Amino acid sequence: xxxxxxxxxxxxxxxEVASVLDDWVTSPKLRNVVRRAGVTALFRLPxxxxxxxxxxxxxxxxxxxxxxxxxxxxxPWVEKLFDSTxxxxxxxxxxxxxxxxxxxxxxxxxxxxxDPAVVNxxxxxxxxxxxxxxxxxxxxxxxxxxxLMRLNKSFIVRRNLTSPREMRDVYLTLSAYIRDxxxxxxxxxxxxxxxxxxxxxxxxxxxxxxxxxxxHKRDKRSLCEAIESLNLVPVAVSYxxxxxxxxxxxxxxxxxxxxxxxxxxxxxxxxxIRGITGYKGxxxxxxxxxxxxxxxxxxxxxxxxxxxxxxxxxxxxxxxxAAEKLLTRGDLIALPEAIRERMPDRxxxxxxxxxxxxxxxxxxxxxxxxxxxxxxxPLLRHFGSDGIKIQEERENND
Numbered sequence: 001x002x003x004x005x006x007x008x009x010x011x012x013x014x015x016e017v018a019s020v021l022d023d024w025v026t027s028p029k030l031r032n033v034v035r036r037a038g039v040t041a042l043f044r045l046p047x048x049x050x051x052x053x054x055x056x057x058x059x060x061x062x063x064x065x066x067x068x069x070x071x072x073x074x075x076p077w078v079e080k081l082f083d084s085t086x087x088x089x090x091x092x093x094x095x096x097x098x099x100x101x102x103x104x105x106x107x108x109x110x111x112x113x114x115d116p117a118v119v120n121x122x123x124x125x126x127x128x129x130x131x132x133x134x135x136x137x138x139x140x141x142x143x144x145x146x147x148l149m150r151l152n153k154s155f156i157v158r159r160n161l162t163s164p165r166e167m168r169d170v171y172l173t174l175s176a177y178i179r180d181x182x183x184x185x186x187x188x189x190x191x192x193x194x195x196x197x198x199x200x201x202x203x204x205x206x207x208x209x210x211x212x213x214x215x216h217k218r219d220k221r222s223l224c225e226a227i228e229s230l231n232l233v234p235v236a237v238s239y240x241x242x243x244x245x246x247x248x249x250x251x252x253x254x255x256x257x258x259x260x261x262x263x264x265x266x267x268x269x270x271x272x273i274r275g276i277t278g279y280k281g282x283x284x285x286x287x288x289x290x291x292x293x294x295x296x297x298x299x300x301x302x303x304x305x306x307x308x309x310x311x312x313x314x315x316x317x318x319x320x321x322a323a324e325k326l327l328t329r330g331d332l333i334a335l336p337e338a339i340r341e342r343m344p345d346r347x348x349x350x351x352x353x354x355x356x357x358x359x360x361x362x363x364x365x366x367x368x369x370x371x372x373x374x375x376x377x378p379l380l381r382h383f384g385s386d387g388i389k390i391q392e393e394r395e396n397n398d
Contacts (some may be wrong), residue, residue: 003268003343005173005176006155006173006176008156008179009155009156009158009173009174009177009178009238010150011067011150011151011152011153011154011155012067012147012150012151012304013067014065014066014067017064017065017066017067017069017151018064018065020147020151021061021151022048023071023147024057024061024114024147025057025058025061025062027144033291034091038194055219056384059377060073061073061222061305065096067151067152067153068121069151070151070152071124071130071153074152075121075124076235077132078117078121078287079121080194081276082118082275082283085276085277085278085279085280086279086280086281086282086283087240087281087282088282088283089118089121089122089282089283089284089285090282090283090285091122091126091282091284091285091286091287092128092286092287093286093287093288093289093312094122094123094128094287096287096289097128097233097287097290099127099234100131101231102129102181102185102186102187102231103131103181103182103187103188103231103232103233104178104182104187104188104190104212104230104231104232104233104356105131105187105188105189105190105233105234105235105287106190106191106192106204106233106234106235106305107118107119107189107191107192107210107234107235107236108197108202108235108236108237108309109191109192109193109195109202110195110196110197110198110239110242111196111238111239111242111243111244111275112139112196112268112271112272112273112275113272113276114275114276115189115191115237116131116133116189117276118237118283118285119131119189119235119237119285120133120245122285123187127293128186129186129187130154130334131186131187131188131189132153132154132155132158132181132186132188132189133149133152133153133154133155133188133189134154134155134178134189134191135149135154135155135156135157136156136157136159136191136194136195137156137157138156138159138268139156139268140156140245142180142266142269145269145272146375155177157174157194158170158174159194167384171210171211171214172214172215172218174211175211175213175214175215175216176214177214178190178212178230179212179215179216179229179230182229182230182231183317185227190208191206191208192204192205192208192234192302192305192306192384193205193310194208196248198248198249198252198374199248199370199373199374199377200373200374200375200376200377200378201377201378201381202236202306202309202310202313202378202381203302203306204302204303204305204306205302206297206298206299206301206302207298208300208302209299209301209302212226212227212230212232212297213226213227213298214360215359216229223295223297223298223301224294224295227291227292227295227301228290228292231290232290232291232301232305232379233284233287233288233289233290233291234288234289234291234304234305234309235286235287235288235309235312236282236285236286236288236308236309236310236312236313236314237284237285238264238283238284238285238286238313238314238315238316238378239280239281239282239283240281240282240283240316241278241279241280241281241318241320242280242374242375243274243275243277243278243279244271244274244275244278244352245359245371245374246362246363246367246371247267247271247274247368248370248374249363249367249371249374250367252370252373253286253366253370255365262385281316281318282316284314286312286313287312287313288308288309288312289308291304291305294332310378310381310382311373311382313378315378315379315380315382316352316374317344317348317349317351317352317375318352318375319375319378319379320343320344320349320354320379321349321352321356321375322356322372322373322374322375322379323335323339323376323379323380324349324353325353325356325372325374325376326369326372326376327355329368329369329372331369331372332376332380332385334385336380336383336384336385338383338384339379339380339383339385356372356375359371360372
């Protein structure tokens with residue numbers, strides 16, 4: 001498939017950067033984002049703050065003409081943002097990968113922007129090339145957000161398709177684009193499922209694997225050959241604190257109670273801002289091993305990804321405290337013995353319990369089990385538990 005077929009979904013090219021950045025500097029929306037992100041307290045001053053934000057943007061972006069130059073400008077911002085919103089950002093597994101061989105990083109998905117941002121931040125810090133990033137077309141409805149994403153190597157995944165023919169054509173183009181990216185030396189970040197895991201349950205959708213295989217299958221390559229050529233690496237991103245936990249709980253509770261949930265206008269944008277600027281505690285990113293071997297079906301590949309992500313997940317005291325609270329409430333049938341044996345020290349657990357109490361206190365009691373599930377479910381699934389009763393009820397209502 002030739003390059004023009006990718007024009008509707010691809011990131012911006014270097015020759016398009018300058019004109020987009022010129023529009024940025026005069027954008028009131030972008031200046032407001034800079035002010036809200038709190039780059040400096042001066043930007044929050046009435047009247048003069050907007051003027052100062054515009055001058056700052058113009059200075060920062062002056063002379064930037066390529067995507068790589070833009071990412072070099074953005075990198076210190078990202079580092080400062082993680083310094084101010086986390087206690088630490090750590091990783092493991094990159095030492096097992098080659099900086100010369102591009103990867104398809106298939107990641108769990110908890111935050112719209114921070115997931116790929118922290119993966120790319122760690123890659124950049126360790127001397128690896130940053131990835132192209134798959135984003136849903138729901139994030140491109142706002143032209144500013146669309147430009148921000150596409151300048152930062154993001155490509156577009158179309159959603160909510162109804163026609164089987166359209167779905168086939170769209171997914172084949174997406175499959176070919178990801179394949180072309182890998183074969184031309186560009187790593188790719190892709191979520192393991194459409195949308196965030198709002199209940200803390202990370203499961204790979206086999207449809208993602210089917211999509212990845214489509215362009216290879218067209219060329220009569222086996223599934224195993226396709227997976228190996230893509231150099232598919234599972235990635236687990238673990239957050240000690242989820243800034244969007246209450247919002248996710250509201251959505252999951254509404255779906256359990258009514259069978260549906262309608263997003264408010266600009267809800268995705270608010271989630272992006274909250275996820276970026278909210279406190280996240282400790283973040284750990286674990287890079288797995290490239291998948292290899294024989295796979296009988298896309299479901300088998302998805303299960304292999306799930307096993308690695310569950311094994312790679314990093315647990316914090318809050319995960320154990322949430323599981324204890326669910327047990328005490330009666331939402332959890334039993335606590336696996338393996339979890340009891342790995343409980344942190346009681347002082348740490350007491351702090352985690354107190355933090356969860358403070359976190360849930362402003363929210364209606366109906367949301368509490370769902371908020372706890374966000375933190376407990378990764379731990380419960382890691383140790384083989386079926387999860388919490390409230391989760392079973394949710395599945396019956398979907």
